[in-house]
Amino acid sequence: MAAALIEIKDLHGFYGKSHVLHGVDLAIGSGEIVSLLGRNGVGRSTTVKSVMGQVKCTGSIRFRGAELLGLKGFEIAQKGVGYVPENRDIFPRLTVEQNLILGEKKPGAKSRWSLDDMYRLFPRLEERRNTSAGVLSGGEQQMLTLCRTLMGDPDFIMIDEPTEGLAPKIVEQVARYLEELKNRGISVLLVEQKLAIALEISQRIYVMGHGAIVFEGTPADLKSNAGVRKEWLEV
Numbered sequence: 001m002a003a004a005l006i007e008i009k010d011l012h013g014f015y016g017k018s019h020v021l022h023g024v025d026l027a028i029g030s031g032e033i034v035s036l037l038g039r040n041g042v043g044r045s046t047t048v049k050s051v052m053g054q055v056k057c058t059g060s061i062r063f064r065g066a067e068l069l070g071l072k073g074f075e076i077a078q079k080g081v082g083y084v085p086e087n088r089d090i091f092p093r094l095t096v097e098q099n100l101i102l103g104e105k106k107p108g109a110k111s112r113w114s115l116d117d118m119y120r121l122f123p124r125l126e127e128r129r130n131t132s133a134g135v136l137s138g139g140e141q142q143m144l145t146l147c148r149t150l151m152g153d154p155d156f157i158m159i160d161e162p163t164e165g166l167a168p169k170i171v172e173q174v175a176r177y178l179e180e181l182k183n184r185g186i187s188v189l190l191v192e193q194k195l196a197i198a199l200e201i202s203q204r205i206y207v208m209g210h211g212a213i214v215f216e217g218t219p220a221d222l223k224s225n226a227g228v229r230k231e232w233l234e235v
Contacts, residue, residue, distance in 0.1 A: 011059035031185040035198035038208035082154030092134025103151035111153040118147040139170040
């Protein structure tokens with residue numbers, strides 16, 4: 001692994017009195033795509049929400065060596081952390097293009113990404129650029145959420161279940177989007193159910209079970225470890 005861009009140590013997360021995360025340790029290097037796998041309810045989404053300051057937690061979350069724990073979500077985003085939530089959080093009354101422009105870090109600031117990049121990645125968004133986001137299909141809303149986050153020019157992006165419920169053709173487009181991030185040196189933490197995508201796109205994989213990391217290795221390591229797949233991933 002390259003030098004850690006983000007490092008999580010002994011992370012414990014809580015929803016009220018419910019203790020959900022039990023000492024999570026993981027790290028992601030610069031320009032690295034890492035997948036976080038596991039069954040539903042094991043704490044994967046809670047982990048990424050913790051990084052964004054949305055969950056009460058203890059431990060340490062360091063980004064470029066600086067502690068994030070205790071910061072507000074907008075402060076974390078301003079440091080270069082992007083987050084694509086599972087619920088496709090778009091502004092339904094604004095057009096596609098207005099949603100994308102709202103995602104910009106600062107109007108006029110230099111960015112690695114432009115509107116043209118977004119429309120090249122997902123041509124369907126260009127076709128719908130003047131359409132209200134609320135009438136888009138689920139797949140189109142997912143494309144929009146992914147691109148709006150990129151418009152903020154993050155150095156690290158967390159993506160929660162980007163292919164959930166999408167048609168195979170759109171899943172292929174999302175996989176190309178992830179490849180584009182990899183090619184541009186953006187670090188990614190991908191929370192994903194589809195093992196095939198995770199194995200194809202990731203440099204490393206973590207598997208989570210019962211709120212803790214139970215496996216860390218390369219895609220090849222996971223492919224060769226039938227015991228881990230059977231105990232923690234297969235339904």
